[in-house]
Amino acid sequence: MKFQITARDPSSKARCGLLNSAADTIETPAFMPCASHAVVRACSPQDIAAVGIQAVMCNAFHLLIRPGSEVICQAGGLHQFMNWPGLIATDSGGFQVFSLADRSDIIEDGVSIRSPLDGSPIQVTPELSVQAQNQLGADMIMTFDDCTPYPCGYAEAAQSMERTLRWAERSKVAHNNPEQALFGIIQGSVYPELRRESARATVEIGFPGYAIGGVSVGESEAEMFTALDAALPELPLEAPKHLLGVGVPAQMIAAVKRGVDLFDCVLPTRNARHGLLYTWEGIVRINNAQYREDSRPLSELCDCPACTHYSRAYLHHLFRIEEAAAWRLLSLHNLRFFAQLMEQIREAIGAGNLGELAARLAAITPS
Amino acid sequence: MKFQITARDPSSKARCGLLNSAADTIETPAFMPCASHAVVRACSPQDIAAVGIQAVMCNAFHLLIRPGSEVICQAGGLHQFMNWPGLIATDSGGFQVFSLADRSDIIEDGVSIRSPLDGSPIQVTPELSVQAQNQLGADMIMTFDDCTPYPCGYAEAAQSMERTLRWAERSKVAHNNPEQALFGIIQGSVYPELRRESARATVEIGFPGYAIGGVSVGESEAEMFTALDAALPELPLEAPKHLLGVGVPAQMIAAVKRGVDLFDCVLPTRNARHGLLYTWEGIVRINNAQYREDSRPLSELCDCPACTHYSRAYLHHLFRIEEAAAWRLLSLHNLRFFAQLMEQIREAIGAGNLGELAARLAAITPS
Numbered sequence: 001m002k003f004q005i006t007a008r009d010p011s012s013k014a015r016c017g018l019l020n021s022a023a024d025t026i027e028t029p030a031f032m033p034c035a036s037h038a039v040v041r042a043c044s045p046q047d048i049a050a051v052g053i054q055a056v057m058c059n060a061f062h063l064l065i066r067p068g069s070e071v072i073c074q075a076g077g078l079h080q081f082m083n084w085p086g087l088i089a090t091d092s093g094g095f096q097v098f099s100l101a102d103r104s105d106i107i108e109d110g111v112s113i114r115s116p117l118d119g120s121p122i123q124v125t126p127e128l129s130v131q132a133q134n135q136l137g138a139d140m141i142m143t144f145d146d147c148t149p150y151p152c153g154y155a156e157a158a159q160s161m162e163r164t165l166r167w168a169e170r171s172k173v174a175h176n177n178p179e180q181a182l183f184g185i186i187q188g189s190v191y192p193e194l195r196r197e198s199a200r201a202t203v204e205i206g207f208p209g210y211a212i213g214g215v216s217v218g219e220s221e222a223e224m225f226t227a228l229d230a231a232l233p234e235l236p237l238e239a240p241k242h243l244l245g246v247g248v249p250a251q252m253i254a255a256v257k258r259g260v261d262l263f264d265c266v267l268p269t270r271n272a273r274h275g276l277l278y279t280w281e282g283i284v285r286i287n288n289a290q291y292r293e294d295s296r297p298l299s300e301l302c303d304c305p306a307c308t309h310y311s312r313a314y315l316h317h318l319f320r321i322e323e324a325a326a327w328r329l330l331s332l333h334n335l336r337f338f339a340q341l342m343e344q345i346r347e348a349i350g351a352g353n354l355g356e357l358a359a360r361l362a363a364i365t366p367s
Numbered sequence: 368m369k370f371q372i373t374a375r376d377p378s379s380k381a382r383c384g385l386l387n388s389a390a391d392t393i394e395t396p397a398f399m400p401c402a403s404h405a406v407v408r409a410c411s412p413q414d415i416a417a418v419g420i421q422a423v424m425c426n427a428f429h430l431l432i433r434p435g436s437e438v439i440c441q442a443g444g445l446h447q448f449m450n451w452p453g454l455i456a457t458d459s460g461g462f463q464v465f466s467l468a469d470r471s472d473i474i475e476d477g478v479s480i481r482s483p484l485d486g487s488p489i490q491v492t493p494e495l496s497v498q499a500q501n502q503l504g505a506d507m508i509m510t511f512d513d514c515t516p517y518p519c520g521y522a523e524a525a526q527s528m529e530r531t532l533r534w535a536e537r538s539k540v541a542h543n544n545p546e547q548a549l550f551g552i553i554q555g556s557v558y559p560e561l562r563r564e565s566a567r568a569t570v571e572i573g574f575p576g577y578a579i580g581g582v583s584v585g586e587s588e589a590e591m592f593t594a595l596d597a598a599l600p601e602l603p604l605e606a607p608k609h610l611l612g613v614g615v616p617a618q619m620i621a622a623v624k625r626g627v628d629l630f631d632c633v634l635p636t637r638n639a640r641h642g643l644l645y646t647w648e649g650i651v652r653i654n655n656a657q658y659r660e661d662s663r664p665l666s667e668l669c670d671c672p673a674c675t676h677y678s679r680a681y682l683h684h685l686f687r688i689e690e691a692a693a694w695r696l697l698s699l700h701n702l703r704f705f706a707q708l709m710e711q712i713r714e715a716i717g718a719g720n721l722g723e724l725a726a727r728l729a730a731i732t733p734s
Contacts, residue, residue, distance in 0.1 A: 037690070038681075039690055041691070041692070043692055044677075044692050045696070066684070066687065067659065067683075071659055071684075074660050075662060075680055075681075081684075167645055293438055293441050294436055295443075309412070309450050311450075313438065313442055313448065314405075314448055315449070317404075320434070321404050321406075323409070324410065325406050325410055328691065328695065
């Protein structure tokens with residue numbers, strides 16, 4: 001994987017780039033919707049390509065459980081399995097494993113959990129996660145990290161961060177596919193000194209890209225940016241940087257200004273399935289009775305399939321009857337908004353007016 | 368609405384035709400998937416047009432409950448509301464009303480039920496059903512009939528058939544939109560003499576088209592065809608004829624041979640959502656473990672989005688994780704099969720070889 005910086009914002013650390021993998025070249029800053037189970041929920045891969053999505057984030061843990069990484073390997077990897085030519089990242093599954101585990105289930109070797117499918121015991125280790133990710137064949141893969149919970153005392157956060165470092169080393173050793181870029185994950189909770197140490201030591205191990213984990217887990221926005229401000233300056237300027245699990249537009253712009261290139265989040269699609277739609281004219285909550293007879297599209301400024309073909313009244317009806325067709329159309333709308341948002345961020349970096357875009361977003365999106 | 372017969376099978380009563388409404392001209396024999404709530408479940412109107420569907424059957428009762436016929440009227444009618452340029456039929460809702468009612472809830476005036484949405488009392492009468500259908504603005508609408516249950520004794524079936532005749536007269540009087548063709552519905556349960564009388568008397572009232580109701584409600588296939596054989600010869604040769612609720616391919620061909628032109632059924636889409644796929648190579652039950660690593664498309668002979676883009680292994684995975692994306696792709700596959708089936712039926716009528724098509728279907732579809 002190659003990363004080439006193509007433009008820089010004169011007044012911040014924001015930059016545009018081209019991220020080149022065996023599969024595809026994508027423009028950064030970029031947003032990857034979550035395709036945890038090798039599908040963006042309610043949408044086909046063909047659908048999301050049509051609304052301008054360049055990359056997706058799958059989840060090694062979910063895919064290890066079902067259909068099994070060997071099934072996807074046998075199909076020729078995730079690109080073939082999903083018939084998705086764009087970039088694919090896989091998360092190591094740390095976050096999901098930890099949501100199923102007690103802290104007491106974590107030992108130095110890895111994490112013991114029970115399969116959410118059949119209750120059978122599984123031990124997930126850095127080696128197992130990286131081996132699964134090698135089999136899955138994504139372009140970008142992640143080290144297996146100890147996801148620090150929130151809130152977390154300093155001593156525990158330090159332990160967790162140090163374990164993440166040891167697991168990052170083991171992940172790097174286990175990694176055996178040079179076509180895939182293994183990103184190191186930074187932890188350290190809300191403590192700037194731990195974040196700084198995590199970044200420094202992860203860079204010492206050495207990865208082609210870095211991801212910031214353990215954010216958007218309940219901490220305040222100020223705490224998140226304090227953590228980012230501590231970690232990011234320690235990372236190599238020329239390396240691509242991914243902020244895991246952040247999908248609030250204003251936060252994404254603030255992170256871009258700090259030098260972040262890549263994002264993934266379930267928010268646009270989950271919000272769509274709950275009837276919250278982003279438009280450049282403001283938020284639309286499609287369940288509201290005011291849309292019952294509204295013949296206008298969700299947005300006059302959007303060219304997604306929902307806005308091109310259907311009225312708010314029809315989408316309101318489909319949403320009210322809990323139609324899968326609504327989840328798809330509304331998800332595609334929000335994904336189109338995010339694709340347009342990233343285009344606008346890239347243009348604003350080139351034009352040096354990210355501040356204006358941030359102000360425009362603040363007026364139309366919920367905090 | 369105009370109906371023009373364009374070809375006749377020399378060895379049966381099968382015929383091809385062009386059914387022309389204000390909205391569209393469709394080729395018959397034709398199959399209409401059910402879009403009961405103004406949507407074919409899991410699919411967008413744009414989706415189903417792309418797989419060759421020409422017409423859909425909506426349900427006046429469901430739409431009366433939600434979003435309300437006045438909402439759809441205000442949108443400019445169902446064509447505008449759904450943004451569907453093809454032909455639209457509405458069922459009068461008799462079938463659904465009766466599934467919610469006891470026989471004791473039926474009085475001469477209509478049927479008293481409680482709204483499935485909020486439990487409020489509703490009295491559905493022929494006038495209310497036709498008024499709702501006038502507001503909905505479909506091209507083809509149906510008289511409000513007393514759906515005879517199965518099994519049903521002769522005396523009760525006779526009473527129900529006679530009430531259907533009185534309601535057909537009231538439906539015709541209530542109908543006030545000359546752009547819409549009101550079809551009369553034939554009842555009479557499994558009794559040939561009642562079916563014959565129902566057909567004769569309905570023709571005496573006079574409608575531009577006729578529908579056979581009260582079939583596919585639990586009776587044997589032999590009983591259904593006995594009923595058809597009694598009713599169909601009494602109907603005008605030149606009128607379009609619709610068989611309500613029948614979607615088993617072999618039964619459709621047998622009905623076409625008796626002079627039926629139109630069908631509607633939930634089967635192709637419901638079967639798809641349950642993982643049963645029709646292909647010209649045979650039935651595929653996509654949940655079966657044998658498809659876990661099968662890289663072939665569902666069918667080599669199909670050009671639907673599922674077959675064009677995805678493998679059986681991927682569809683098996685999406686189905687197993689209960690993904691709405693699977694319901695859509697599999698529904699579109701089955702709808703494409705039904706569109707192709709109707710094309711083949713029309714071609715076979717022209718070529719005089721419906722028998723060969725019937726034999727081919729018998730080998731690939733479940734009875």
